[in-house]
Each structure stands twice: as structure tokens, then as C-alpha cells.
Amino acid sequence: MSRKRLQQLTESLLRSARKEVERLIKLFNTLAAESRERFAAAAGLDRNMFRNILHCTFGMMDDMIMDRVFRAFDKDNDSCISVVEWVEGLSVFLRGTLEEKIKYCFEVYDLNGDGYISRDEMFHMLKNSLLKQPSEEDPDEGIKDLVEITLKKMDYDHDGKLSFLDFEKAVREENLLLEAFGPCLPDIKKTVSVFFCFFFFFAFFFHGYL
Template sequence: MNRKKLQKLTDTLTKSCKHFNKFEVNCLITLFYNLVGDVAERPGVVIGLDRNAFRNILHVTFGMTDDMIMDRVFRGFDKDNDGCVNVSEWIHGLSLFLRGTLEEKMKYCFEVFDLNGDGFISKEEMFHMLKNSLLKQPSEEDPDEGIKDLVEITLKKMDQDHDGKLSFADYENAVREETLLLEAFGPCLPDPKSQMEFEAQVFKDPNDFNDM
């Protein structure tokens, strides 16, 4: 990408992006094109990180291991659902992912956890996510029973209108009272350590990122 184009893209994305300054946007654009590699030069090819490349970043850089959650995070970034994260989705996604306000993070996490997109987190969805994220204990008991109990405890704590599922209002109220509940159904945001390492590295020299 030539300098003029890069500058224009940086200006445009800096204007529309709340949490990064111009230098940071520029670093993240550079990193994006480093990660995408040579694809950029071929005409008619959508330039972006496909699901596997993106999941690899989540896994290697941010320590995520849960396949289902990583898929949901990918969908959260891929706003136009075209199967890859383009440069604009990358910048806007990371803006929230790394530095979003509590409001932004609540909306994002809720969307990640609302697997079928109906505006509620149902018991089935909770069970599905908790089953994935909990370590299997080698015990005699049926592990599903323990997860069912956990779902009930979580509902008791978070389901304020007692309708057996979580609306965004239920979730928001619960998180405002107890911030740890933000990622109640699985880690879908970077932990502070990997966030700091990522930012320290990329906002120093994005070209060195692959050496991490």
C-alpha cells in the first residue's frame, strides 16, 4: 500500500475510531497488512483475515482456547459477515476489544454469548458455553449435572425478571453490580497482561509483532 493511500486510510479510520489515536491506528493498519501478507496485491481478492488466521491471533496473542468463543469473537469483528475481517473491522474491533468502555464491552460480550442472536441468553446457550469452558473433572458424577447446577446458580444471580433466560437488561444490571460477571460464560476479551503486551509491542513497532 503506498504512503498516500495509507495516510488517507489512517485519517479515515482515526476519525471513526474512538479509542485509538492516529499513531496507533497507523501501527494497527501496518500490523494488519503484515498479517494478511501478499494477498493484498491480487486484484479482486477481498483483503482480510479469514476465520483461521484470526483465530490464530486470538489464540497465540490473547491466549484464547475455546473454539466456540473464538468463533463468536470472529463474528463480532466481522460485521458484514463476509467471512473475513477487513482493515476497518480490524481497527474498530480492536478499539472495543482492547479499550472499550464498560458499556461497549457489555454489548459486545452479550452478542458473543447470545449464540442464536435472538436477544436472550437461554439456559441451553449457557449450558453449551459453560460446558465448553469448564475443565472436565475425572469424577464419578455426571459432569453435565454440575454444569446444570452452575447454570441455575448463574440464572439465580443474573435473571432479575425471573423468566428463565437473560435479557440484555438482566445481564447489564448484574454486570454493573459485579464486573466479574462480564465474561460469565467464557473469556471473550483479552486479559490485562496479554493486552498490555500486545499494545506495548504493536505501538512500538508493528513489524516486530511476529517475533512475539
């Protein structure tokens, strides 16, 4: 590829990225204004508005996971998503590299923020994300067995918990393990049509149909 063609391609990509960021900022400003009116939030998106977006636009159902996604976006821990956190968070959420998504998912699954995913954390997340079978006398035993199977697969240093290095190595060997403890990323179809979904989210939510 010639230098001129490469420069043209670079400029085109930069224009496209700039327009996308501008759309995200415009979207944020609309949502932030609505958040202030409906939920008496300060500046930005509060937890209630953000959870509505995760549920209505991306189909998330698990309360624990939605709260953890909120915390992953809320880098300064002020209980409000700023415009910078919104743009940076969605960049990883929708278009992140595998490395970025591994870091994000690990942060979501590390419930107490100690740098490890413990047996108890795995149990709570898997218990929330798996459907109970009516015939099971003690479904908790099945979850405990699943936790042990997961540790055998992902706990490379055999210390009874998952470090970031354990999680990263397991995901790089098998990408499906990225969301091993519950869906915290949008599926491909929702990623492609996210702005289309947002449009209908506004149309219905703001007019009281949800």
C-alpha cells in the first residue's frame, strides 16, 4: 500500500472514530438530562439509568452482573457515569480488543475487588446465571460441582482461586471462557445494531412505554 493511500485510510478511520465519539457524547447528554429528571441524579448517568440501558438495550437480566458492569464503568467510584467514563467504557464494551475485554470481564467477576475470583464468588455468580431444574433436590450441590470443574480448567497455579493471570491464560486458550461466570458483554448482533437499539430505547422509554 502506498504512503498516500495509507494516509487517506488513516484519515478516513480517524473521521469515522471522531463521528462515533460525537454520537456517543450526544447520546450521553440526552440520557444524562433524562437521568436528572427521572432519578434526581447529579451530573451524568446514575445507577438506575445505567441499569435500564443494560437491561433494555443489551438484554442483561442479572442484577449482580449489572451492578458490577456499572462499577467497571464508574472508574472514580462516585456512583455516577461521567461522559469520559461513558465513552471509554463503551469503547471496551462494544469494540474492545480481546486483551481489553479480558481485563474488563475479570474486573466484573472479581466481586470484592481483591484481585482474585474466589470459590464463593464463582458460586454466587453461577447460582444467579444458571436456571434451576425442578427435579434437583439440592441445586447448590450442582453449582459447587461446577465451581470445582471450573477451577480444574482455569486454576493453573492450583491455589483454589483465579488470579488475573489464570483467567487470562484460560481465555486465550478458549475464548468462550471470557464470560464463564455470566454474560457481561453484548452479543455480536446487539453490538452491530447498538445505535439502532438506542434509538428505539429512547422512543419508548422517554414516552413511558417501558
